[in-house]
Amino acid sequence: xxxxxxxxxxxxxxxxxxxxxxxxxxxxxxxxxxxxxxxxxxxxxxxxxxxxxxxxxxxxxxxxxxxxxxxxxxxxxxxxxxxxxxxxxxxxxxxxxxxxxxxxxxxxxxxxxxxxxxxxxxxxxxxxxxxxxxxxxxxxxxxxxxxxxxxxxxxxxxxxxxxxxxxxxxxxxxxxxxxxxxxxxxxxxxxxxxxxxxxxxxxxxxxxxxxxxxxxxxxxxxxxxxxxxxxxxxxxxxxxxxxxxxxxxxxxxxxxxxxxxxxxxxxxxxxxxxxxxxxxxxxxxxxxxxxxxxxxxxxxxxxxxxxxxxxxxxxxxxxxxxxxxxxxxxxxxx
Amino acid sequence: xxxxxxxxxxxxxxxxxxxxxxxxxxxxxxxxxxxxxxxxxxxxxxxxxxxxxxxxxxxxxxxxxxxxxxxxxxxxxxxxxxxxxxxxxxxxxxxxxxxxxxxxxxxxxxxxxxxxxxxxxxxxxxxxxxxxxxxxxxxxxxxxxxxxxxxxxxxxxxxxxxxxxxxxxxxxxxxxxxxxxxxxxxxxxxxxxxxxxxxxxxxxxxxxxxxxxxxxxxxxxxxxxxxxxxxxxxxxxxxxxxxxxxxxxxxxxxxxxxxxxxxxxxxxxxxxxxxxxxxxxxxxxxxxxxxxxxxxxxxxxxxxxxxxxxxxxxxxxxxxxxxxxxxxxxxxxxxxxxxxxxxxxxxxxxxxxxxxxxxxxxxxxxxxxxxxxxxxxxxxxxxxxxxxxxxxxxxxxxxxxxxxxxxxxxxxxxxxxxxxxxxxxxxxxxxxxxxxxxxxxxxxxxxxxxxxxxx
Numbered sequence: 001x002x003x004x005x006x007x008x009x010x011x012x013x014x015x016x017x018x019x020x021x022x023x024x025x026x027x028x029x030x031x032x033x034x035x036x037x038x039x040x041x042x043x044x045x046x047x048x049x050x051x052x053x054x055x056x057x058x059x060x061x062x063x064x065x066x067x068x069x070x071x072x073x074x075x076x077x078x079x080x081x082x083x084x085x086x087x088x089x090x091x092x093x094x095x096x097x098x099x100x101x102x103x104x105x106x107x108x109x110x111x112x113x114x115x116x117x118x119x120x121x122x123x124x125x126x127x128x129x130x131x132x133x134x135x136x137x138x139x140x141x142x143x144x145x146x147x148x149x150x151x152x153x154x155x156x157x158x159x160x161x162x163x164x165x166x167x168x169x170x171x172x173x174x175x176x177x178x179x180x181x182x183x184x185x186x187x188x189x190x191x192x193x194x195x196x197x198x199x200x201x202x203x204x205x206x207x208x209x210x211x212x213x214x215x216x217x218x219x220x221x222x223x224x225x226x227x228x229x230x231x232x233x234x235x236x237x238x239x240x241x242x243x244x245x246x247x248x249x250x251x252x253x254x255x256x257x258x259x260x261x262x263x264x265x266x267x268x269x270x271x272x273x274x275x276x277x278x279x280x281x282x283x284x285x286x287x288x289x290x291x292x293x294x295x296x297x298x299x300x301x302x303x304x305x306x307x308x309x310x311x312x313x314x315x316x317x318x319x320x321x322x323x324x325x326x327x328x329x330x331x332x333x334x
Numbered sequence: 335x336x337x338x339x340x341x342x343x344x345x346x347x348x349x350x351x352x353x354x355x356x357x358x359x360x361x362x363x364x365x366x367x368x369x370x371x372x373x374x375x376x377x378x379x380x381x382x383x384x385x386x387x388x389x390x391x392x393x394x395x396x397x398x399x400x401x402x403x404x405x406x407x408x409x410x411x412x413x414x415x416x417x418x419x420x421x422x423x424x425x426x427x428x429x430x431x432x433x434x435x436x437x438x439x440x441x442x443x444x445x446x447x448x449x450x451x452x453x454x455x456x457x458x459x460x461x462x463x464x465x466x467x468x469x470x471x472x473x474x475x476x477x478x479x480x481x482x483x484x485x486x487x488x489x490x491x492x493x494x495x496x497x498x499x500x501x502x503x504x505x506x507x508x509x510x511x512x513x514x515x516x517x518x519x520x521x522x523x524x525x526x527x528x529x530x531x532x533x534x535x536x537x538x539x540x541x542x543x544x545x546x547x548x549x550x551x552x553x554x555x556x557x558x559x560x561x562x563x564x565x566x567x568x569x570x571x572x573x574x575x576x577x578x579x580x581x582x583x584x585x586x587x588x589x590x591x592x593x594x595x596x597x598x599x600x601x602x603x604x605x606x607x608x609x610x611x612x613x614x615x616x617x618x619x620x621x622x623x624x625x626x627x628x629x630x631x632x633x634x635x636x637x638x639x640x641x642x643x644x645x646x647x648x649x650x651x652x653x654x655x656x657x658x659x660x661x662x663x664x665x666x667x668x669x670x671x672x673x674x675x676x677x678x679x680x681x682x683x684x685x686x687x688x689x690x691x692x693x694x695x696x697x698x699x700x701x702x703x704x705x706x707x708x709x710x711x712x713x714x715x716x717x718x719x720x721x722x723x724x725x726x727x728x729x730x731x732x733x734x735x736x737x738x739x740x741x742x743x744x745x746x747x748x749x750x751x752x753x754x755x756x757x758x759x760x761x762x763x764x765x766x767x768x769x770x771x772x773x774x775x776x777x778x779x780x781x782x783x784x785x786x787x788x789x
Contacts, residue, residue, distance in 0.1 A: 309419075318434040
């Protein structure tokens with residue numbers, strides 16, 4: 001870890017700051033009005049229709065859409081809060097901590113249900129389950145596991161086929177991965193057994209859902225655990241090879257959240273975008289948006305949406321995080 | 335006749351103001367008491383949760399291989415969830431050294447009296463309620479103290495307080511309105527008793543000086559008692575003077591009659607014209623005095639009978655016809671015609687002597703002022719009230735005196751040349767009042783007076 005930081009620090013001067021994005025796109029570039037800088041963890045492919053819808057409604061506003069990882073977003077916003085107007089991330093815990101620490105601008109009277117907002121400053125606008133994505137080729141003639149327990153048994157029974165071919169988030173790098181991992185660990189002991197089994201099979205660790213799905217698609221890995229359902233759904237479209245499994249024992253559902261930066265130079269435009277995001281969920285007919293809309297809470301079949309409440313701070317505590325990561329490393333890195 | 339009393343302040347206003355002022359003070363007191371109490375309870379609620387949370391964090395601290403581990407339970411922060419999504423800050427210190435959490439939070443200074451120390455402070459521009467607590471961990475040959483500070487903003491508390499304040503305000507206003515209404519009611523019932531007494535004093539007939547018998551509240555008993563004794567004394571002196579007048583009139587009348595008969599006898603014997611004139615004047619003066627004495631007697635009799643009114647079933651028409659027949663000779667002497675018209679029969683319950691007397695005075699009056707060869711018209715009607723109207727063709731009443739003519743010994747300006755005592759209309763008026771009716775004086779459009787005895 002320390003080496004990694006040292007590496008980043010050494011390389012930083014050589015890498016242009018502005019180019020240091022996973023993706024960067026400007027919508028409605030010619031607009032004469034304000035330019036919103038949106039930092040987001042959502043891939044441009046998924047989010048572009050939303051922004052396009054927004055600039056179509058507000059032709060005077062242009063949007064600079066910057067994509068980065070969840071943990072990186074947290075770091076950047078804390079370092080330069082004035083550099084961003086709207087912050088969108090799937091890591092609810094990091095977002096809540098940002099809001100709790102005062103980085104979010106409170107916005108009154110946003111028509112969001114109480115459970116989908118926090119302190120009038122953090123607003124949820126999608127609900128996306130964590131899924132298991134499976135390459136069908138590996139399960140030819142075999143039943144596809146529908147639960148974590150089933151997955152554990154499958155991996156245990158055929159260790160040679162799956163060695164080096166399972167993947168999950170590197171929770172040390174990915175904020176969302178860490179959120180899913182901590183919520184899973186809270187929900188069931190099965191998570192730790194699954195991690196141990198995966199660790200025993202030389203699990204591949206990823207920073208982001210996108211790469212994991214790419215590797216799944218080309219057969220580098222056969223099973224990916226805790227992949228974001230929305231990404232999986234987009235990537236598996238038209239690809240019979242991949243199957244998205246919503247685990248039937250329990251599901252962890254994340255809500256993508258947005259906030260307006262407290263240091264924004266364009267509060268009005270930023271508020272417009274935020275209201276558009278929240279309203280979009282109810283305005284757009286289902287199926288037309290690539291992002292899954294906000295679901296009414298406490299859905300059937302054991303879905304558990306992570307609550308937007310201060311408990312999310314728990315696993316972000318330095319001591320707690322260190323303890324969790326060491327337990328995770330013990331299980332996964334063998 | 336009536337002198338207005340000197341008025342200083344109003345009992346009603348004083349009562350209402352005192353009661354409403356008291357109610358307002360009480361309502362404000364109630365508001366602040368409820369609010370303060372609620373604020374305390376709400377703060378206690380937040381403190382309890384903060385205390386429970388900090389305890390659960392402390393309980394999760396352990397020394398493992400000499401290393402401090404704090405495994406914050408998920409519930410520790412989860413229980414701090416509030417409807418207003420209050421912000422949460424915490425800091426963990428080991429032996430006074432910052433370990434984890436928010437560095438801008440510090441442990442409460444000062445003596446630790448309880449296991450939890452609460453304080454209200456400001457962190458990141460927000461008012462927070464903070465709890466501090468500590469715990470000593472003993473490991474192998476090592477002792478370490480862990481301190482935890484946990485702060486929470488007070489938005490939910492403020493919301494709750496707002497709501498409670500609003501409800502307390504409604505309560506206070508409701509209490510005030512109720513009390514105000516009550517005080518109006520209480521005041522009006524209290525003053526009502528006074529008004530009732532006033533009304534019963536006002537409603538009394540001019541001759542009614544009997545004591546008040548209706549029950550009154552204890553506080554008003556002395557007033558009524560002194561009123562009764564005052565009226566008793568008044569009644570006594572009044573009846574004494576009435577008796578005196580009656581006695582005097584009676585004593586005067588008999589010798590007057592004697593003097594008159596002598597004067598008439600003398601008149602027949604006297605031949606000289608100037609002596610005859612003097613005697614005639616004398617007889618006229620004696621007639622006037624005698625008549626006045628008679629009316630004084632009548633009046634005394636009427637006052638007595640009106641005070642002790644005894645009603646009997648009578649027919650007004652028969653009663654008046656009898657009277658008219660009796661008065662016809664006098665009318666003929668004055669070359670007047672008395673005409674009686676109206677209903678064939680008007681039954682009425684009253685004192686026949688009084689009514690006859692009243693109507694006789696009315697006809698007497700009319701005959702006095704009616705010119706020769708005219709008719710005094712007497713009409714009896716039954717509806718809406720039994721009425722006896724007496725109309726003459728005389729000069730009528732002077733318009734500016736019409737209201738005062740029924741007073742005792744009051745005579746019209748145009749009565750100078752006429753015999754009269756000024757008691758006639760007063761008697762008629764007293765009779766009407768005694769029967770619960772009234773005497774109405776009018777001038778006829780075609781000239782002449784009209785007196786209506788309405789029973």
